Amino acid sequence: MIVFEKPHALADVKLHYCPGCTHGIIHRLVAEAIDELGIEGKTIGIAPVGCSVFAYNYFNCDMVEAAHGRAPAVATGVKRANPENIVFTYQGDGDLAAIGTAETVHSAARGENITVIFVNNAIYGMTGGQMAPTTLPGQVTQTSPYGRQVETVGYPVRVCELLSNVTGATYLERVAVNNVKNVKAAGAAIKKAFRYQMEGKGFSLIEVLSSCPTNWGLTPDKALEWLNDNMIPYYPLGVYKDKFAKEA
Amino acid sequence: MADKVLMKGNEALAEAAIMAGCRHYFGYPITPQTEVAAYLAKRMPKVGGTFLQAESEIAAINMVIGVASAGKRVMTSSSSPGISLKSEGLSYLAGCDLPALVVNVQRGGPGLGGIQPSQSDYFHATRGAGHGDFHMLVLAPASVQEMASLVFKGFDLADKYRMTTMILADGTIGQMMEPVSLDMGEVISYDKPWAVTGTGGKRTHNIVNSLSLLPEELEQWNIARYERYAQIEKDEVQYESFMTEDADIVCVAFGVAARVAKNAIVAARAKGIKAGLIRPITLWPFPKAALKKAAEKAKAFVSVELSMGQMIEDVELAIRCSRPVLLCSRVGGMIPTPEEVLSKIEEAQNAGRCE
Amino acid sequence: MTTNILISGFGGQGVLFTGKFLAYEGLIEEKEVTWLPSYGPEMRGGTCNCAVIISDDPIGSPLVTAPNVLIAMNTPSVDKFAGAVTPGGMLFYDSSLIDEKIEREDIKAFGVPATQMAADAGFPTLANMIVLGKLMKETGMFAPETIDKTLEKVVSARKRDLLELNKTAIKMGMEL
Numbered sequence: 001m002i003v004f005e006k007p008h009a010l011a012d013v014k015l016h017y018c019p020g021c022t023h024g025i026i027h028r029l030v031a032e033a034i035d036e037l038g039i040e041g042k043t044i045g046i047a048p049v050g051c052s053v054f055a056y057n058y059f060n061c062d063m064v065e066a067a068h069g070r071a072p073a074v075a076t077g078v079k080r081a082n083p084e085n086i087v088f089t090y091q092g093d094g095d096l097a098a099i100g101t102a103e104t105v106h107s108a109a110r111g112e113n114i115t116v117i118f119v120n121n122a123i124y125g126m127t128g129g130q131m132a133p134t135t136l137p138g139q140v141t142q143t144s145p146y147g148r149q150v151e152t153v154g155y156p157v158r159v160c161e162l163l164s165n166v167t168g169a170t171y172l173e174r175v176a177v178n179n180v181k182n183v184k185a186a187g188a189a190i191k192k193a194f195r196y197q198m199e200g201k202g203f204s205l206i207e208v209l210s211s212c213p214t215n216w217g218l219t220p221d222k223a224l225e226w227l228n229d230n231m232i233p234y235y236p237l238g239v240y241k242d243k244f245a246k247e248a
Numbered sequence: 249m250a251d252k253v254l255m256k257g258n259e260a261l262a263e264a265a266i267m268a269g270c271r272h273y274f275g276y277p278i279t280p281q282t283e284v285a286a287y288l289a290k291r292m293p294k295v296g297g298t299f300l301q302a303e304s305e306i307a308a309i310n311m312v313i314g315v316a317s318a319g320k321r322v323m324t325s326s327s328s329p330g331i332s333l334k335s336e337g338l339s340y341l342a343g344c345d346l347p348a349l350v351v352n353v354q355r356g357g358p359g360l361g362g363i364q365p366s367q368s369d370y371f372h373a374t375r376g377a378g379h380g381d382f383h384m385l386v387l388a389p390a391s392v393q394e395m396a397s398l399v400f401k402g403f404d405l406a407d408k409y410r411m412t413t414m415i416l417a418d419g420t421i422g423q424m425m426e427p428v429s430l431d432m433g434e435v436i437s438y439d440k441p442w443a444v445t446g447t448g449g450k451r452t453h454n455i456v457n458s459l460s461l462l463p464e465e466l467e468q469w470n471i472a473r474y475e476r477y478a479q480i481e482k483d484e485v486q487y488e489s490f491m492t493e494d495a496d497i498v499c500v501a502f503g504v505a506a507r508v509a510k511n512a513i514v515a516a517r518a519k520g521i522k523a524g525l526i527r528p529i530t531l532w533p534f535p536k537a538a539l540k541k542a543a544e545k546a547k548a549f550v551s552v553e554l555s556m557g558q559m560i561e562d563v564e565l566a567i568r569c570s571r572p573v574l575l576c577s578r579v580g581g582m583i584p585t586p587e588e589v590l591s592k593i594e595e596a597q598n599a600g601r602c603e
Numbered sequence: 604m605t606t607n608i609l610i611s612g613f614g615g616q617g618v619l620f621t622g623k624f625l626a627y628e629g630l631i632e633e634k635e636v637t638w639l640p641s642y643g644p645e646m647r648g649g650t651c652n653c654a655v656i657i658s659d660d661p662i663g664s665p666l667v668t669a670p671n672v673l674i675a676m677n678t679p680s681v682d683k684f685a686g687a688v689t690p691g692g693m694l695f696y697d698s699s700l701i702d703e704k705i706e707r708e709d710i711k712a713f714g715v716p717a718t719q720m721a722a723d724a725g726f727p728t729l730a731n732m733i734v735l736g737k738l739m740k741e742t743g744m745f746a747p748e749t750i751d752k753t754l755e756k757v758v759s760a761r762k763r764d765l766l767e768l769n770k771t772a773i774k775m776g777m778e779l
Contacts, residue, residue, distance in 0.1 A: 011453075042446035044318075056455045062444035064317045065457035067340050070310035073302070077314015077322070078444065080272060080298045085318075085446050103310070106303035254626055254638065254756075280642055363642070424665050425623070425638035427630050510663035585668060 007031035009040045011060050020213040020220025022177045023052055026119055029183070030090065031059065033191040037198065043086040044078050046071040050092035051125040069100025072107035075114045086197055088115040094124045097133040097157045104159070108203045111168035115193045116205040118159060121212040122231060129215030133157045136234055141215070160207050160240040170202035172240040176209035176232060178224040185237075201244055209235055252427035257395040257417065258283035260428045261325075261351060262291065264396035268403040269435045270321040270349070271297035274308040276330060279363040280419040281353035284325040305330040309337030309350070316346035317456040319443025321403055325351035327419075328369050329360060338412060339378025343458025345442075345473070347406035349399065350384075351415040353422040354554075356581040364581025365419035367503060367554035373416045374532045374562070381470050383477050385413040385484070386531040388502040392426035398529070400432045405484065407438040409476055416531060418554065420504040420583065486529035487538050491517065495524030497596045498542045499576075500563050501552035502528050504583060509552045512589035523593050531559070539566035548596040549573040552589055554582075572599045605658035606744065607667045611684055612676025612697075614651050617731035620757065621674065622653035624735060627753045628745045629657035637665035650679050657744070672742065674734055678703060685710075695738050697730060713737055715779060721772065729765075729772040736776020747777075 006012065010031035017023045034040050043061040047053060049068035056063035066074040071089035079087045096104050096118050107114065123141055124130040130143040134156045138147040148156075160174045171193055175186035186208055193204035209231050211223040218226055239245070255263070262284045265273070273292060275285035285301065292299035302308035308324045315322035326334060331352045341348050354369050356362040373386045385405050387398040395417060402413035444454050460466040488506075491513055492498060501509040506527040516523040526542060528535050543549075548571050551560035557575045564573050576592035578584045608625060612618045622638050629636035639654045654667035673688050675681045675696040681703055688694055690709040698714030705712040715737045717730035739745055750773060758766050 040447065041449040044444045044446065046314075053459065056457055060447070060453050062446055062454045063456070064314070064444055065344075065455070065459055066313070067310065067336055070306065070313075070337075073307040073310035074314040074317070076300070076307075077272070077274070077311035077316070078318050079314075080300065080311070081315040081318035081320045081322075082445055102303050103307050106307065110300075252630065254623070254630055254636070419642070420639065420665065423640055423642050425626060426665075427636060504664070507662075508664040508666070514663070583664075583666060585666075586664060 007035045009034035009043075009060050011058050013057060015058060016054055017051065018214040020211070020223060021051070022210040023119065025177045025183060026117065026186070026208050026210065027055070027058055029187040029190050030088070030117060032187060033194050034061065036191060037194055039086045039194065039198065042084065043088065046075045046078070046087065046089040048089070048091040048095040050095050052090055052092060052119065053126065055090050069095050069098070070103055071095065072100065072103040072112070072114070072116065076107055076110070076112050079112060079114055083113070086115075086194065088117060088194070090117045091119065092125070093118070093120045093122065093132045093134040097159050105163070105166060108163050108166045108169040108205065111170065111202040113197055113200055113202050115197050116203075117190065118205055118207045119210045120159070120207055120235065121210040123212050123215045125212050125215050136230055156234065158235060160205070163205060164240040168203060169205070169241055170243045171196050171204040172207075173242075174207040174209065174235060174237050174240065176227065176237055178209070178211065178227045182237070196244070207235070209237075251431060252429050254425045255392060255428050256283055256423060256425050257389070257392045258353065258422040259287045260392050260396040260430070261399050261415065261417075262287040263430060264399040264432060265323050265349065265403070266291055266295055266297070267430065267432045267435075268321060268400045270323050270403060271295065272315040272320060272322040273298070274300050274302050274311040274322075274324050276302055276305050276308050276326065278327045278330045280355060280365075280422050281325050281327045281351065283422070284351065284353075305333035306336065309334040312348050312350070313337060313340060313344070313346060316341065316348045317344070317444050319440035319445060321349075321407070323349040323351065325353065327353050327355045328357050328366065331369060331372065335372075335378040338384065339380050339382065340458055341412045342378070342382035342384070342473075343380060344456050345410040346412075346456065347410050348412050349402050349406055349415065350412055351417065354416065354418045356579065362581040363419070365504060365554060365583060366579065366581060367418055367505060368556070368558065368579060369416065370531065370553070370555055370558035373414050374534070377414070382473065383411070383532050385409070385411060385480065386416050387413060388416050388529060388531050389421055390503050390506045390527060391421070392424060392428045394529070395421060396428055396430060397432065404436055409480060416503070418503050481533040484530060485533045485535050485537070487535035488527040488529060489538070490525040490527065492524035492526060492542055495522050495542070495545065496547045497521060497523045497550060497593050498546045499523065499525045499550045499552055499589070499593065500528070500539065500559065501525065502531060502559070505552045505554055508584055508586055509589050511586035512593060515586060515590050516593045521593060521597055534562045534566065536566040539563060540568075543567040543571050546571060548599050550576055550589070550592050550596050552576045552584060552592075555579060572596070574599060605656065605660065605662075606672060607670045608655040608657070608672040608674070609652060609667045609670035609684055610655070610674040610676075611650065611652035611680035616676045617728065618651050618676065619653050621731045621735055622655045623757050624753060625655045625657065627756045628749060631749050631752055631756075632745060634658060635660060635662050637662050639665045650677070650683070652680070672738065674738065675701065676731065676734070677701065681705070693741060695734050697734060711741070713741060715776065717776070720775060724771070724775065726768045726772060729768060732769050732772035733776040736773040737779050738776075739773070740777045740779070
């Protein structure tokens, strides 16, 4: 009996992520959802610019590598070209909530029938740990060496809260991958978002609070603790919007 | 003559796109190309297509990338300032080897500039459409008929070579009406085994991508692309010759400037000056050979442009500076009059004598 | 032969439509034609103009800087363009809106009280078509038989009820 195996939608290649990085978990959750829904053959993923830029090598479905922040626009094009395809973007916080804010908000406003996986680790990882739009007040990064000072650089962007006011958005949920319980909940949310798309229900975004041990300067287990103690209080978990909550 | 209708250049262009099988258009309003969007907003739903007004030019060009990745014909249009915004996407289209058609109905610049006709995006279109080594096929219509036929041809070239075709028009050609025949012929369809349409569980995954962190690999990608460009320079150059057989003075002009130049050439001939015109239809690839050949007989060249002198550099390069090249230009939305071009032709006649 | 026509007036006076009519007349009579509007903010209420070239030969520049025929529907149009008409050319102007004396003696000027006539006849928006009728009579550019055919082309389907009124207006101009 097989108790554990790699999801088919996840390519059999070595991931480049740092030790302790939670991108691997989130990749797996996405792949599991694709497997369980049996949609690998018709799924198109849109990879971002950032740590997960090579996501196009890690999923076995067709993939497009977008410019920084533009994944929802590219996804819009792919979906409009072939509406029977299942289209998802996989984006980090800099990509989605800074340079790509307009694309994010407007794809939600249009109610594009796509699924956005938003990985929030409060830092720009790939370029070596700079301040992100989601970096917490006081958090030290390479470009906020004295801690994020809200008086001069402003406050973090809470994406789920922001989009919950966008009429066109269908389903918004914030999850975390810092412990088994939360990972399971994250998997369920991601699967639900894909299922909504299959049912033609419109725009879904799952925000996944994620850790970055390397750039946070913490060991993997301490990073998960830090996520629990600092990020979750600032970014509360839960469903921010679900137009079809009653049905579910 | 039978089936000609009067149409605005922008509308003829839009209709030709539909005839070429384009069913996806992403735009954003900007003068003087807004008719393209307005026309397609009406037409696309009637042919089962997608018209979408994007939140920005940047979003629009990335939607284009999405549809192109999925293997379907797609178009966006804008005017100069909007094309600057699309430049990022133009570079990605090239890097991903995606076919697309992008229209620039030029207006005066830089910055917000004005809304009257211009050709000052010549450098942008032929040299610097975005970062990195790449070219676009650049087609320059000089009539409403060409607005239609070059769009139809442009889609074909884009698919054939997996690259962006840019229609470099100007406000005059976009806004004017002329009789046009929409008899465009058959659409050739191309296999796109590289497109992302879903593996269907039958093949390994396709990846549309411009990234490589391996210098050896990225170099090879660039070299392969330039081999394709070399083929295009050999096979796809298009230009019109007007009274050049015996010309002492050869004007070089495209778009509306070429039409003004024709008036001036007729006037010059009436005065006994042997003037002619080479009108590049493809700005890239540029008709270098035709100019080089004309230089064997001609005494001097006149580059007529709605810019401070951009194409003139290509004229000088093409003839290896073997003859004087004079510039006749108006900018900012101004268009040279036939008289201004004529007096430059006369000046060139004298310059040619001195050399 | 080439006729360079410039039509100028306020937005809403049918300047572009008049140009379109002339261009279609040309097309139906198998001539080469171009129609070029001024475009931009002046569309919203200011002065607008439109250049139409009708020729037996291929047309180079679509711009008209020295018209053989000028239609001026308001005073600013006379001020701006009357001086540019080629010697021997023709000027048609709406004399119910333009009080100015036409100074040029080397051109043929025809004042048509078109706005007044159109208002009296109960179709105040068709002053342009009355002027057009006068132009067609004086220039003899087009065969009268093609007028109906042209109107069919240029009057949009939504405004079919205006077709007959347009014909009446042109006829009024032709009888002046």
